Amino acid sequence: MIKTVTILPRFHLILLLSLWVLGSAHAGEVDGLYSGKVAVADQSTRTQSDAIRQGLEDVFIKVSGNSTLLSDPQIKLQLKQAKSYLRNYRFEQTPEQLYLAVNFDQDKVDKQLRDSGYRIWDRRRPETILWLAIKEPNGERQLVSENSHFELLASAQNAAQRRGIEIVQPLLDLDDMQNINIYDIWGGFVHQLAQASSRYGVDSVLSARIYRLDNTESEQNIDIQWQADWTLLENGSTISGTVAGVDQAQVVVELINSLSDTLASKYAIDFSLLDPNAQRTVITINNLASLRQYGEILTFFRSLSVVNSANLVSQTGQVAQFELSLLGNVDNLMDAIALDSRLSPVNRFEADKQNLEYFWKQ
Known part of the structure; x- marks a missing residue:
């Protein structure tokens, strides 16, 4: 579904934004999956x-x-x-x-x-901001907004609701226009997209350029008239692809389907690949200063679809160790943790799967 957002005061960045900043956002929890x-x-x-x-x-x-x-x-x-x-x-x-x-x-x-051999994707899912640019049949390029393309965004909203994912629509206000322009979106320029999206606190960024195919291309398949080339920034990685359809609305629906398929391939749990010898792991959490925080971290672990059970096994000062019984693998666990802003890895640049260690943000 497309969400409205409340914007915090704008911060002036001193250092260049890197893609991993997007990983500090807090994932949305989608209701109504069943x-x-x-x-x-x-x-x-x-x-x-x-x-x-x-x-x-x-x-x-x-x-x-x-x-x-x-x-x-x-x-x-x-x-x-x-x-x-x-x-x-x-x-x-x-x-x-x-x-x-x-x-x-x-x-x-x-x-x-x-x-039946399919994955299970729980309700904690990345929020994605959607930047769209379109080239109309008259050759004019426009940013897609509620004012200019309300029906297109309604199609995106309906598709996102059917797929159970959260989409944030940019405000396209003065702050946005200072950070990004239509050519950045048309070209899928990663740095500009990341910088413009940082104020929204999202987990991932999807940009796409939508255009009508020329006569030669469309004649090969009369059902394909429009195309979208997309770029997805998600947790430090960049993925790109192309979708097509008979009209603009169908292209946008296929764009949302591609987004959902891509996110699910990473975050949904594949039970057919479970390793019985690797279903338990110990994770160290630093900066736990109260009983309330111990309860919060246990509640968090137990809410993850990859976690079957979670128990406190040791505690020294503000450092605690928890043993987790997993329904997936350690990569699944790390991906799920990365969606929550309250946990940050002790070593952000070189993850150690054998010794998982995080800070809990108070």
Whole structure:
């Protein structure tokens, strides 16, 4: 979903921004992963059945982070039995539309995804700021904003909600314009994108240029008329790609799908790759000065989908060691920790997977 943000006073940077600064942001926690709302025409039994199936499709996609699993024969079979996953449902009427709100059983959904070989992506997910530039058919290049392209951003919002990810829309105010311009976004210039995004406190940055294909390219596939070249900055790394579609709206939807697929490939847990001999690790936390902070760090660890259990095993002064039983591997754990601003590694530049050590920010 597209979020509005509150901006803190602008800080003047003394040193050049490096990409790892983005890793200090606090991840969003996405609600409603196991529920959905489907537009319906009436309250008939057939309509209810179709809407429940559509709701389960959306939940499978949101929870797995995988946009292609609906073609899986095992998943198709389960979709025919969608009502068996249902916890409750209700109709909701707005002035414009009737909806069926559905809520599914989390344990059953997770088990089916694991049994079918798919990942599980928990509710703690990176927040991404979206910088878009578009070249209109008349040749004019514009920044995409609510004022200039409201419907495009609505398409992005709907796609992000369906995929269960958080998107932040830049304000494009004077501060933004001092840090970035349309050519920085069009060229995907990493430093300018990172600098302009730092004020928003996000975990990742997505920029894209959207343009109409020329006649020669579009004639090869009449269904493909528009294209977007994108660049993603995420936790110190840069990834790029291309999506296409019949119109601008479809391109934006495919852009959000690519973003979600890319993030899920990193943060969702692949249970098929679990190593039984590497499911426990000890992590050292510095700067714990009160019982409240011990409780906070234990609550944090236990909230991570990669962590099966967490227990305090030793404590000396303000330094404590916790033993974690993992459902994934140490890389999964480190990726999850990197999304929370309260924990920072003792050695930011050379991680030691055998001796994990962090500071807890009070």
